[in-house]
Amino acid sequence: MGASVPDHFERMWSDLAPVGRSAHSGGYFRQPFAAAERELDAWFVEQVSARGLRLETDAFGNRIAWWDAGEGPGVMTGSHLDSVLDGGGYDGPLGVVSALAAVDRLHERGFRPARPIGVSVFVEEEGSRFGLACLGSRLATGATTWAKAQVLKDRDDVRLDEAMSSSGMTGGDPWLDRSRVACFVELHVEQGRDLVDRGAAVGVASRIWPHGRYRFDISGEPNHAGTTRMEDRHDPMLTYAMTALAANKQARLAGQRATFGRVDTAPNSTNSVPSAVTAWMDARCESDEALASLVGAIVRQARDRAERDGTRLTVTPESVSGAVDFDPDLISRIAADHEDGDWPVLPTQAGHDAGILSAQGIPSAMLFVRNPTGVSHSPAEHAEMPDCLAGVDALAETLARLAS
Amino acid sequence: MGASVPDHFERMWSDLAPVGRSAHSGGYFRQPFAAAERELDAWFVEQVSARGLRLETDAFGNRIAWWDAGEGPGVMTGSHLDSVLDGGGYDGPLGVVSALAAVDRLHERGFRPARPIGVSVFVEEEGSRFGLACLGSRLATGATTWAKAQVLKDRDDVRLDEAMSSSGMTGGDPWLDRSRVACFVELHVEQGRDLVDRGAAVGVASRIWPHGRYRFDISGEPNHAGTTRMEDRHDPMLTYAMTALAANKQARLAGQRATFGRVDTAPNSTNSVPSAVTAWMDARCESDEALASLVGAIVRQARDRAERDGTRLTVTPESVSGAVDFDPDLISRIAADHEDGDWPVLPTQAGHDAGILSAQGIPSAMLFVRNPTGVSHSPAEHAEMPDCLAGVDALAETLARLAS
Numbered sequence A, B: 001m002g003a004s005v006p007d008h009f010e011r012m013w014s015d016l017a018p019v020g021r022s023a024h025s026g027g028y029f030r031q032p033f034a035a036a037e038r039e040l041d042a043w044f045v046e047q048v049s050a051r052g053l054r055l056e057t058d059a060f061g062n063r064i065a066w067w068d069a070g071e072g073p074g075v076m077t078g079s080h081l082d083s084v085l086d087g088g089g090y091d092g093p094l095g096v097v098s099a100l101a102a103v104d105r106l107h108e109r110g111f112r113p114a115r116p117i118g119v120s121v122f123v124e125e126e127g128s129r130f131g132l133a134c135l136g137s138r139l140a141t142g143a144t145t146w147a148k149a150q151v152l153k154d155r156d157d158v159r160l161d162e163a164m165s166s167s168g169m170t171g172g173d174p175w176l177d178r179s180r181v182a183c184f185v186e187l188h189v190e191q192g193r194d195l196v197d198r199g200a201a202v203g204v205a206s207r208i209w210p211h212g213r214y215r216f217d218i219s220g221e222p223n224h225a226g227t228t229r230m231e232d233r234h235d236p237m238l239t240y241a242m243t244a245l246a247a248n249k250q251a252r253l254a255g256q257r258a259t260f261g262r263v264d265t266a267p268n269s270t271n272s273v274p275s276a277v278t279a280w281m282d283a284r285c286e287s288d289e290a291l292a293s294l295v296g297a298i299v300r301q302a303r304d305r306a307e308r309d310g311t312r313l314t315v316t317p318e319s320v321s322g323a324v325d326f327d328p329d330l331i332s333r334i335a336a337d338h339e340d341g342d343w344p345v346l347p348t349q350a351g352h353d354a355g356i357l358s359a360q361g362i363p364s365a366m367l368f369v370r371n372p373t374g375v376s377h378s379p380a381e382h383a384e385m386p387d388c389l390a391g392v393d394a395l396a397e398t399l400a401r402l403a404s
Helices: A005-016 A033-050 A092-111 A137-140 A160-166 A195-200 A236-254 A287-309 A329-333 A354-360 A385-402 B005-016 B033-052 B092-108 B137-141 B158-164 B194-198 B238-254 B288-309 B329-336 B354-358 B383-400
Strands: A055-059 A063-067 A074-079 A118-119 A181-189 A201-209 A210-217 A257-266 A276-284 A312-321 A345-348 A364-369 B054-057 B063-067 B074-077 B116-121 B181-189 B202-208 B211-219 B257-266 B278-283 B312-321 B345-348 B365-369
Touching: A005 A033, A005 A092, A005 A329, A005 A385, A005 B211, A033 A055, A033 A063, A033 A118, A033 A195, A074 A092, A074 A385, A074 B074, A092 A118, A092 A181, A092 A385, A160 B345, A181 A329, A181 A354, A181 A385, A195 A201, A195 A364, A195 B383, A201 A329, A201 A385, A210 A236, A210 A287, A236 A257, A236 A276, A236 A287, A236 B238, A236 B257, A276 A287, A287 A312, A329 A364, A329 A385, A345 A364, A345 B181, A345 B238, A345 B365, A354 A364, A354 B354, A364 A385, B005 B033, B005 B092, B005 B383, B033 B054, B033 B063, B033 B092, B033 B116, B033 B238, B063 B074, B074 B092, B092 B116, B092 B181, B092 B383, B137 B354, B181 B329, B181 B354, B181 B383, B194 B365, B202 B329, B202 B383, B211 B238, B211 B288, B238 B257, B238 B278, B238 B288, B257 B288, B278 B288, B288 B312, B312 B354, B329 B365, B329 B383, B345 B365, B354 B365, B365 B383
Parallel strands: A074 A118, A074 A181, A181 A364, A201 A345, B074 B116, B074 B181, B181 B365, B202 B345
Antiparallel strands: A055 A063, A063 A118, A201 A364, A210 A276, A210 A312, A257 A276, B054 B063, B063 B116, B202 B365, B211 B278, B211 B312, B257 B278
8 A cells, every 4th residue: 555645745845855955054046947946846747647647837837737527627726846045945845745745635535526626836936036926826827928027037137038948938828717727725834923823733824915026226336445535425335225224114113024135236346336236125014005105115215315325226116916815705615614623814924826816816725834933935944744744634624625 | 660659558458458348337357367367468478478578477377577687686567457346447457558668668768777677467456356455466475375365265166276276377485575676666547536636647656545354244044024023033134234334424424435345145035034144344544543443433333233133243354454655765766856847646545566565575656647537446447548658658767767
């Protein structure tokens, strides 16, 4: 007889553990259409084949493994395999591995779905390479068009269409809608400590906070760091530094989030006043109005400082996603009526493919698995194995409810 | 008959103009032991050969082209061919090309030197690749030992000894002292506007301000930019931003210079609170005491902020050079007794190989050529051709005085 579902899970998990891991930091570098992420993609194809599922691959590299059964549009679950730079091992892969293990669980139980069940992997969820989060699900649903996306460039000036074509993808039209997928449930490691506080291994997402990424391009006047008098300078580093502090302060005061985690300096030379600083702000708020207000306040302070520094500032929103309220009916079908009581329902500040599908009209929901420290996007991201296995059971139960 | 000296100069200048030039910015990228700088080095070897000079190359890649004549230690002139990242075309090459043209001028006049005249090119003057300015002259004179320098690494973790050996250099012992070189005169584009204010094409350096480079390593706690509450963060970007503003303010108040022109962020990801920020401060002051005081004040403010942010800060001085007063006798032999009056004598805030040689006991001096905007370490760095030719004449006159 075959191995048990916990054994399956642990074996899959140890398959993935070394791929794209930095020996230096212990973090993961799994950028889309590059070696480590492609290895994970090949691993997924093998897993699908071993289970006799039917693999559907779209023009963007998104994958769905179908358990063809029953009729009508499918119940889909899954997540992503890419990571942020130096990220954790759970954000994304936990949802994919749990989805495969949940399918194993249903098979083991002899469950017969009344409709197809799909296990999905969306590409470039983090936006770590091309700057647009949830790129794969945006393209599949039409939230972003291929015409707009194909010209996006990575840090080495490689275009998205070039990167995709080197992996065999051509780009194309959106195709993912309610005629194909009746509902989507994404399992994810929690990126906070709500479940720790509630003493629960698994919870259900209620909503995603609005989220924006804004590029600040600040240009000044390059010059010699020794000979140029301080009062003669037009130094973009000063405008940037003050903006980073202002963002932190404004977000703190408002009880929201704003972060400058990425900054590129030109020419990045110790003995030169820089010619330009480009920096990216990530901002998230509990409402669309709060986001607009926070970003407005930060940009105003940045513009004032640029005027004083004699630098030029342009601010470009690279992506702005409104609040997503997950489908209330779906939430209650998932969370209610369990032997051990209702599962907790909680909001999140992190974006997910489930948010994109939901905004595009596909009823969606999320399961969260407890994260003991709440740390995420970091090598320290973690979930305990018993909680991961509880997540598999919860996902199997959810799929059984939705596909019956 | 051969071309005139101005023609020689202009031809050499146009030979160099395209090498390592960015079509995007118009600036130069001529880092040591990499393609563009090696092309300039090969060009220098050709120029030396065409003039029948004897080429001496040391174990570090420094070059001296000797006009063997007379006896005793030589009179040396020259500069460097490397540039800062995205730098100007004049900083360094003007001194080398002018030295060759001055030798041509002396030949043309039938001058017979009473001692050898050498044209030198020192490697890695800017420190743009291995972080230590005037590396070639430091190694040649023993101001820095090979044992210490060989383990320096560039941004791609290539060690200096690896980079040198790929260009055929082995490293070795210092050799440059007064028994070899009686005095050194470096011609350089001015990196300020003193000569503009004085209405003079050429001037003589009096002294170099003290100069230090300090690496600030700030580490914090990587985390998710969306889900981590502002008050739970230990964000090294905030410590850095406040330090950059403090450096500017302190330097402005003190009438000195402090610049953060280079910053590296890890993992440099938009949706992550960074794990670490490394930044380099360039500081220059009119006295050693002022430099210690300025750096002390900035580091104190940085430490206070790191404590508030819950980040860890270490500050490493990568190089600190004391004030250099050039040889007063040499200055007066060069600057005095000209038909059009004495040449102006002025200080500089920029470091040079002449400062290293001077500090190591070799009488040294510098000639500056007017820079209409004062801008340097920038694509906009410039000198007018008539001023450049006046520099050649001034250098030829200087060599004639010193080698008679």
